[in-house]
Amino acid sequence: MTDSEQSKLIISAAAAPGNVPDEAQEEGDATAEMELRQVMVPAESHGSRLDRALAAIVPEFSRTYLQQLIEAGMVKLGGVTATKASAKVKAGDELVIELRPTPQSQAFKPEPITLDIVFEGQRTVMDQLVGLIAARDVSREYVALAHGAWQGAKTRQVDAPIGRDPRNRLRMAVVDLEKNAGKTASTVVSLLQAAGKHCLVKCKLHTGRTHQIRVHMAFLGHPLVSDELYGGAPAAGLGRQALHACRLAFEHPVTGEAMEFRSGLPGDLQAAVAGLGLIYNQIQ
Known part of the structure; x- marks a missing residue:
C-alpha cells in the first residue's frame, strides 16, 4: 500500500x-x-x-x-x-x-451584518447556481487595489497552481504540484489605472481557489492594499483587504435567460482609490 x-x-x-x-x-x-x-x-x-x-x-x-x-x-x-x-x-x-467543533472554535459570536440583496431566487435555483460555478459556467470579476507600479502588458493571464503554504498554514501560496499538494488556478488580471506606487486592476476568475486573487496578485508582485497576510501594507486608511466583487454573469439554470449583476465600489474602497490618486469607472 x-x-x-x-x-x-x-x-x-x-x-x-x-x-x-x-x-x-x-x-x-x-x-x-x-x-x-x-x-x-x-x-x-x-x-x-x-x-x-x-x-x-x-x-x-x-x-x-x-x-x-x-x-x-x-x-x-x-x-x-x-x-x-x-x-x-x-x-x-x-x-x-x-x-468536530472544539470549545475554542465555537467561542466566536456572530454579529449583525447589513446585506444588499441584488437578486433573490428559489433554493433550487441557488443549488443549481453552485453547479454552474463548479462547471466554470459563471463569469466572476473583481476590482482590486494593489501595491506596486504596474509594468509590462496591461492584461496578464496568471496560470499558477495554488496550495497550502508549507511555511505558514494560515496562507495559501503558488506551489509546484510535483512537490506540494495543490490545484490548478487561472486568473486574468487587467490594468484599469495606475498612479505612482499603486494600481487598480480587474481580476477575472477562471477557477475558484481559496484566496486565489490575493495569492496571484502577490505572486505578480502586487499584493492587495491592507492584505497583510500576503504582504500588502495598509494604505489610504483602508481597514480591510482592497478587493470587491463587481460583476457576476451566468445563464439562468431554469429559464436559460442571460443574467448579469454589477456592484459599485463600497464607500471605504472608493475613498481609498481616490486617496491614492486613482479613479474607478464601473463601465470599465
Missing part, C-alpha cells in the same frame, strides 16, 4: 446523539456533526510530533485546531487516546481523529 493510500479517508459519519459527549449535549449541541478519520502515519512523517504529522495528513485543517482536538481527547494514536501534541509518531501507526 502506498503512503497516499494509507492516508486516505476510510470512515466519514455524522455523530449520533448518543455518541456526543454529555457536556456537548448540555450545551444543546447534540446534533453537532462529527467526521471520523482513520489513517496510517506515512513514512515521511516517521519521528514527527503528533500535531505536525496530523497537519501533513489533513492539511485542510490548521495546526492550532488539530492541537485543540488533541487537548480535547479527540485523537487516538495506536488505539490509545493521545494527550500530548509533542508525542512522537512512527510510520504505520494508526491514527483515529474525531473532527
